[in-house]
Amino acid sequence: MTKRLLVFVSILMIASMVLSACAQAAAPYTCTDSIGCVTIAPTDPIHIAYLLVVAGPNAALGTDSRNGVEIAIDDAGGKILGHTIKFDGEDSGCSAEGGVAGATKLAADPTIVGVIGTSCSSEARAALPLLSKAGFVMLSSSNTAPSLTTPGSSDNYGTAYDRTAHNDNFQGTAAAEFAFTVLKITKVATIHDGSLYADELVKVFGAKFTAYGGAITTATSVDPNQADMSSVLADVAAGSPQLIYFPIFMPAGALIVKQAKTTPGLEHTYLMGADGLFSPDVASGAGSDIEGFLVSSPAVSGDAYTAFLGKYQAKFGTGPINIFHAHAYDAFNILKTAIEKVTVQDADGTLHIPRNALRDAVRNTVSFKGLTGSLTCNETLAQGGIDIKFPGDCSSAGMAVWVYHNVPFEIFKNPEVVWIQGTGVIKEVTPP
């Protein structure tokens, strides 16, 4: 009796083993990706996260990008490959600490396929080691520090990171081109504030401007919290420049605008900043002396963009609150296209997304038609001996110069665009 039972159990066991082996052999997908795959069950959503500054003093920057992504999701019908899109994320505070805190939370969630972020370059530098290790692909709409994509840089995490915003090398050369060819001036003084951003910009600006044949009369710096600019401006005025280029931040930027007007020798000097000074704070901080203050920042135009603005207004009840919404829209769509390209779909609707293949697909984006122009993510471009674009920098168009007027800040109206690189002068600049 016992023997018979034993035989029966043995047969059952063998049968079950054979059957399970058959089932394994029938599996349609094996993950061979070097850093793993995300598997999404037929009814589960595709999870895309953001790591943007959506709270605190710089909230407008990240919120605007998030709004851009939300419109892109609406335009996609809320779905990728028939799966709904789950879009949530963390505030990154525009600081390295905020970047680490947000990235730590995101890295712990294995359902995340890609991350839209960060807003500020300092966050990216802190967050990338964590997000890269977690296997995500990250696309930023507003990081501009060149080191994030410069080959060989310790901040370069290869295909884990791409951005749709311009590289500061690109912004610096565009500013120099505007100063030399449009304003037709030859003497410029530069001021930086010790930040990586400003330091890189004045370096690139100086290199390009001297390559044109212009001269840098004074290259100096200020402390970001300094209020009294009289001694630095006296130093600058001694070289009698025709333009002062200070790509710094608030409040020092507004204080220089204000005090330059009361420095002998600088009453008729052009003042120019960069996108760090493209904000409502600047307009209110410098009062009526803001009139004629120039800043470089991207400009986006075209029919698709006009349609986008209508959707923005309808969805959020306001116009854009910053300048990187279209870049975020494009970043999401590049990610979506890459997901569609690499995903393996089972008959029952289960999705398998190989992570490294996804990174490669994003990096190999070529001539992608976005709101901000044609985007190619895997090329190096040089202009006058300066590399303005590295692999990972997708954008190479749309840098513009804007001028402030003595009226309240309103996006696209004050400051208003005066020149677009490649397009030419939109509006004559009144000399100060």
Added chain:
Amino acid sequence: MLRTLRQRITITDIFIWIIGLAIAGVVIWGSIRTLEQGRYSAGAWLDLTIKGLALGGVYALIAMGYTMVYGILKMINFAHSEVFMSGPFTAVFVALGLSNSGFLDRQPIIGLLIITLVSAVVSMVIAILLERICYRPLRNAPRLVPLITAIGASFFLQYVFRGFYGSGSKGYPTINILKGSWHIFGIEVFKIQIIVIASAIVMMLTLYAIVQWTKIGKAMRSVSEDKEAAELMGIDVDRVIVFTFAIGGASAGVAGILYVLLFPVVNFYMGFFPGIKAFTAAVLGGIGNVPGAFLGSIILGLLESVGPNLFLTGLNIPSPSQLKDAIAFVVLVLILIFRPTGILGERIAQDKA
């Protein structure tokens, strides 16, 4: 004779003298080199000097709060920089309101007086609350206790105001009648600087008159000399102390408005540097001494404004203006080495000893 001299002069003294002489040498050499280069015109030097005087005037009004409180309580009120910040940071809303309604263009003088009054009252109230809540319960505690409390109160106030008004910067509106310049004896001077210097001098004279010639001023001086004796003579010490904080606060509030006329951006940490500079100025002039605070502030303002360009340009040091704080504090160290009581601080120091 030689032996007594040798006993009196230690190695440390000689070392300090050498450092002092070396710094003085660098300053003189740098200045000569700068003037030889001729990089700056006479007009530029004059402009820097006037800006330095205006800055010094603002420091003087802030320094009053430090020096009067020190004179009476023998404590350094480190939260005074936040008393200074609270006024203009609150008054910016009044200023923007007046500007948006067009009142500031039509009645600029009345508008400015209203803004100044709001700033002075807010700073005064904060100073009085500070005394009542933070310092009075600790009046008989060891001297380190109120000092640490002051630092804590300083952070508390900074973050309370950050919570109230946000962490961004806000700009003061431009007042049109203050734009442009006047010609005084053939020299072009910007209106704002003249107004700041004149207002600072008027405020200083008023404060000096209060301390010297009024009844409450007499009471302040007597409390400063000997608190117990003053109490025995029927002086209400609490009242005198509150009054001291009140006028120190009000003067900081007025200083705040003069400061934003020069540098029209306010934020919650704007008080830190001016506060520390004004404290330095008070020590430079001799802390506890009202004319000393004024003198120290003017010297510090001038050094900060003219110093970097004069001393450092000739030495080919890049971006000299970033070293203006270093210059200010080196001078402070030198003064403390060679004259530890400050420039006018002799009498007070003897009282303390």
